[in-house]
Amino acid sequence: MGQTLYDKLWASHLVHLEDDGTALLYIDRHLVHEVTSAQAYEGLREAGRKPWRVDSVVATADHNTPTTNWDEGIEGVRDPFAKLQIQTLDANMREFGAKVYFPFLDKRQGIVHVIGPEQGATLPGMTVVCGDSHTSTHGAFGCLAHGIGTSEVEHVLATQCLVTKKMKNMRVNVEGPLARGVTAKDVVLAIIGRIGTAGGTGHAIEFAGSTLRALSMEGRMTVCNMAIEAGARAGMVAVDETTIAYLKGRPFAPKGAEWDRAAAYWRTLQSDPGAKFDREVTLDAREIKPHVTWGTSPEMVVAVDEAVPDPDREKDSLRREGMERALKYMGLTPRTPITDIPIDKVFIGSCTNSRIEDLRAAAAVVKGRKKSSSVRLALVVPGSGVVKQQAEREGLDRIFRDAGFEWREPGCSMCLGMNPDRLEAGERCASTSNRNFEGRQGPGGRTHLVSPVMAAAAAIEGHFVDIRKWTGSPS
Amino acid sequence: MDRFTVLNGLVAPLDRANVDTDQIIPKQYLSSIKRTGFGQGLFAEWRKDPGFVLNQPRYQGASILLGRKNFGCGSSREHAPWALMDFGFRCVIAPSFADIFFTNSFKNGFLPVVLAEAEVDRLFDECNAFPRFHLVVDVERQSVSTTNGETSFRFEIDPFRKYCLLNGLDEIGLSLRHADKIRAFEDKRRAQYPWYY
Numbered sequence: 001m002g003q004t005l006y007d008k009l010w011a012s013h014l015v016h017l018e019d020d021g022t023a024l025l026y027i028d029r030h031l032v033h034e035v036t037s038a039q040a041y042e043g044l045r046e047a048g049r050k051p052w053r054v055d056s057v058v059a060t061a062d063h064n065t066p067t068t069n070w071d072e073g074i075e076g077v078r079d080p081f082a083k084l085q086i087q088t089l090d091a092n093m094r095e096f097g098a099k100v101y102f103p104f105l106d107k108r109q110g111i112v113h114v115i116g117p118e119q120g121a122t123l124p125g126m127t128v129v130c131g132d133s134h135t136s137t138h139g140a141f142g143c144l145a146h147g148i149g150t151s152e153v154e155h156v157l158a159t160q161c162l163v164t165k166k167m168k169n170m171r172v173n174v175e176g177p178l179a180r181g182v183t184a185k186d187v188v189l190a191i192i193g194r195i196g197t198a199g200g201t202g203h204a205i206e207f208a209g210s211t212l213r214a215l216s217m218e219g220r221m222t223v224c225n226m227a228i229e230a231g232a233r234a235g236m237v238a239v240d241e242t243t244i245a246y247l248k249g250r251p252f253a254p255k256g257a258e259w260d261r262a263a264a265y266w267r268t269l270q271s272d273p274g275a276k277f278d279r280e281v282t283l284d285a286r287e288i289k290p291h292v293t294w295g296t297s298p299e300m301v302v303a304v305d306e307a308v309p310d311p312d313r314e315k316d317s318l319r320r321e322g323m324e325r326a327l328k329y330m331g332l333t334p335r336t337p338i339t340d341i342p343i344d345k346v347f348i349g350s351c352t353n354s355r356i357e358d359l360r361a362a363a364a365v366v367k368g369r370k371k372s373s374s375v376r377l378a379l380v381v382p383g384s385g386v387v388k389q390q391a392e393r394e395g396l397d398r399i400f401r402d403a404g405f406e407w408r409e410p411g412c413s414m415c416l417g418m419n420p421d422r423l424e425a426g427e428r429c430a431s432t433s434n435r436n437f438e439g440r441q442g443p444g445g446r447t448h449l450v451s452p453v454m455a456a457a458a459a460i461e462g463h464f465v466d467i468r469k470w471t472g473s474p475s
Numbered sequence: 476m477d478r479f480t481v482l483n484g485l486v487a488p489l490d491r492a493n494v495d496t497d498q499i500i501p502k503q504y505l506s507s508i509k510r511t512g513f514g515q516g517l518f519a520e521w522r523k524d525p526g527f528v529l530n531q532p533r534y535q536g537a538s539i540l541l542g543r544k545n546f547g548c549g550s551s552r553e554h555a556p557w558a559l560m561d562f563g564f565r566c567v568i569a570p571s572f573a574d575i576f577f578t579n580s581f582k583n584g585f586l587p588v589v590l591a592e593a594e595v596d597r598l599f600d601e602c603n604a605f606p607r608f609h610l611v612v613d614v615e616r617q618s619v620s621t622t623n624g625e626t627s628f629r630f631e632i633d634p635f636r637k638y639c640l641l642n643g644l645d646e647i648g649l650s651l652r653h654a655d656k657i658r659a660f661e662d663k664r665r666a667q668y669p670w671y672y
Contacts, residue, residue, distance in 0.1 A: 151553060
């Protein structure tokens with residue numbers, strides 16, 4: 001019987017298997033950041049243990065770093081606790097070491113899920129872990145990549161293995177061309193809307209079909225990034241020529257004859273014909289419209305030409321109560337058209353949508369126009385220093401600035417609001433990030449998840465618009 | 476890690492589905508570099524509401540949390556079980572859990588128990604009906620029972636996790652028993668796929 005891509009990745013990393021299915025799985029790449037690693041290194045120190053393979057570690061500070069005041073150095077980090085976490089990571093890197101460390105202020109620093117692929121430190125066929133649930137992003141390269149907790153970070157550091165059990169196989173097929181203005185973000189929001197936030201729990205999801213094949217690596221990363229919002233720890237896409245072309249020449253990618261050997265192996269990283277999936281779901285890409293979340297869970301999502309749903313029409317009482325609570329928190333009235341919802345702030349960034357392609361798409365919408373006067377802040381936070389430099393070479397920073405947007409230093413920023421970039425209570429944000437949970441972007445803040453082009457257009461108009469029909473206000 | 480054998484504890488009912496880890500411990504409480512002290516941030520936003528279940532006198536001192544489906548979804552932050560434990564909980568009972576939260580819990584000797592939806596409904600009813608409602612969670616027997624023994628539900632637990640809980644074992648130490656096997660695997664992989672090293 002044929003194997004799935006996940007079956008192959010699993011089998012090629014299996015070190016030890018207990019009778020009950022508990023496995024030791026070998027880890028190739030361990031991404032480390034400042035918020036979930038301190039306690040792990042402390043644990044190693046207390047037990048007198050050393051990292052098993054320092055060369056597997058790629059580290060950076062991204063979660064709590066400020067996006068302004070970089071000229072002041074570490075003193076620009078005003079929050080003393082954030083500063084302590086950054087300095088603790090610096091100290092742990094000095095003590096324990098890494099393959100490469102991009103500290104705060106380094107030109108190649110950035111969101112860990114942006115810099116891994118960008119540096120060629122994420123390669124097809126790897127197992128990749130990080131103390132961050134959006135590690136699923138790296139599955140776009142035909143990797144088995146998932147988020148782990150801090151105890152597991154310590155375990156991987158000490159043993160180079162993860163104690164885990166095999167997940168079930170799920171395949172989500174998306175077939176057909178996407179309409180103009182419909183992006184990878186809308187594809188994944190549509191998938192979550194279909195299967196729910198727990199729809200992939202216990203499964204590794206392979207995203208497949210002609211729509212996925214046609215996406216760039218940036219788009220595939222956006223889709224895999226949000227696999228966790230569908231409950232799946234790991235999402236992945238099979239390797240093809242798009243994958244290989246993206247990696248060629250990256251700093252940590254193999255070179256010369258080794259590149260040829262590696263690429264030949266990587267091309268085998270696909271599900272075999274006839275491989276068995278425990279669950280399959282198929283979506284028609286032609287039916288996917290731009291999506292906007294209305295509630296406090298990513299599954300609370302509708303197409304932009306729809307309206308805020310009415311809880312009175314929900315028969316399940318627990319679901320109805322959840323909807324009512326979400327609408328109260330979001331300050332929304334049932335049956336309000338999505339395009340009538342006004343916006344206070346716009347955030348373009350995060351490990352979901354902060355890569356060069358995302359910034360180019362948003363800039364194309366913004367070019368020659370002005371941010372609506374009713375929008376207090378439109379923030380653009382590039383995913384990494386490398387993305388930022390590339391965007392500046394292309395003049396994207398000028399386009400955003402001329403339109404009244406703020407152009408910031410890289411980091412996770414307002415996706416989770418651990419740094420000073422936050423929503424105030426009651427503020428409503430069109431955000432390209434991945435979670436619309438209560439308080440995610442700041443206590444009392446109201447998040448609507450959208451694509452970069454939808455966020456950019458909302459910034460111009462001051463409310464959501466259907467990007468497919470939008471012709472733009474005169475500047 | 477402390478052993479987990481039998482827990483007889485007061486039950487607090489949290490009647491919401493999809494409780495995410497951003498609610499369990501909001502990000503403004505994630506700034507410590509230690510594993511302790513997170514209890515003060517547990518459900519910090521919801522606790523601002525005086526009517527919130529954990530603010531009610533009848534649930535003070537609870538060590539078992541009763542939840543709904545997809546408990547612990549979202550961020551991988553292990554601060555979530557740390558905060559629940561620091562607050563005094565040792566166990567959450569729900570119809571389903573998010574994968575990362577579920578795993579993180581066991582690593583800290585904190586027990587997530589999956590029961591059928593109807594069983595959880597029943598426990599919610601009893602918890603609401605009887606003040607000071609206690610449950611007995613027995614890991615060895617894999618059972619959740621009322622103190623009078625009249626209601627008892629069996630739960631599944633993976634044998635390795637059960638063994639670690641009952642004995643309070645350090646998982647890293649257990650894995651390192653296989654150090655030779657890990658080294659041999661690594662040598663072979665390095666020879667076959669040198670570009671990963």
